[in-house]
Amino acid sequence: MKLVKQFGDPVLKTKARAIEDFDDELRLEVQRMGSLMEDSMGIGLAAPQLGVPTRLLVYRLSSEAPLAALVNPEIEWSSKETEVFEEGCLSLPAVVVDVERPVHVRVRALDEWGEEQIIEASGLEARVIQHEMDHLDGVLILDRTTRAQRKEAMRALREAQERGVRGPDLGD
Numbered sequence: 001m002k003l004v005k006q007f008g009d010p011v012l013k014t015k016a017r018a019i020e021d022f023d024d025e026l027r028l029e030v031q032r033m034g035s036l037m038e039d040s041m042g043i044g045l046a047a048p049q050l051g052v053p054t055r056l057l058v059y060r061l062s063s064e065a066p067l068a069a070l071v072n073p074e075i076e077w078s079s080k081e082t083e084v085f086e087e088g089c090l091s092l093p094a095v096v097v098d099v100e101r102p103v104h105v106r107v108r109a110l111d112e113w114g115e116e117q118i119i120e121a122s123g124l125e126a127r128v129i130q131h132e133m134d135h136l137d138g139v140l141i142l143d144r145t146t147r148a149q150r151k152e153a154m155r156a157l158r159e160a161q162e163r164g165v166r167g168p169d170l171g172d
Contacts, residue, residue: 053148055072084098097141097142
């Protein structure tokens with residue numbers, strides 16, 4: 001049984017290592033992560049959230065969209081224009097905080113086959129990519145919000161833990 005790693009797990013605060021092998025195992029992991037993400041009703045998932053400290057993320061903004069996998073992603077450019085918007089996280093059940101992020105980004109990454117891709121993203125897609133990339137660097141939404149919201153989020157986390165609320169159980 002695979003659980004999404006929860007706040008407090010050291011893997012969530014660790015910088016993930018680059019992926020070097022683009023093999024069938026990686027492609028299977030991408031598909032598995034996509035399925036787990038959908039099962040948990042998420043739109044993005046980073047490998048460290050599953051306890052795997054590698055620079056891999058997947059996202060899908062709608063059920064009609066193809067699954068996108070970004071391996072070893074790097075932000076090449078981000079807009080000066082920013083937007084504050086509420087974000088939640090599978091690793092922080094019961095927590096929603098305001099996070100300010102650039103509205104537009106250009107990301108260079110590899111796909112699961114090792115082919116280079118450049119993604120020009122705006123709006124929700126840009127936000128999801130940045131959120132998941134933060135996981136690859138050991139950064140959580142609590143690190144990107146105000147002190148007051150962080151304090152409130154910690155209270156909500158404690159209450160959720162006391163009630164036995166955990167993140168999604170993602171099966172095997």
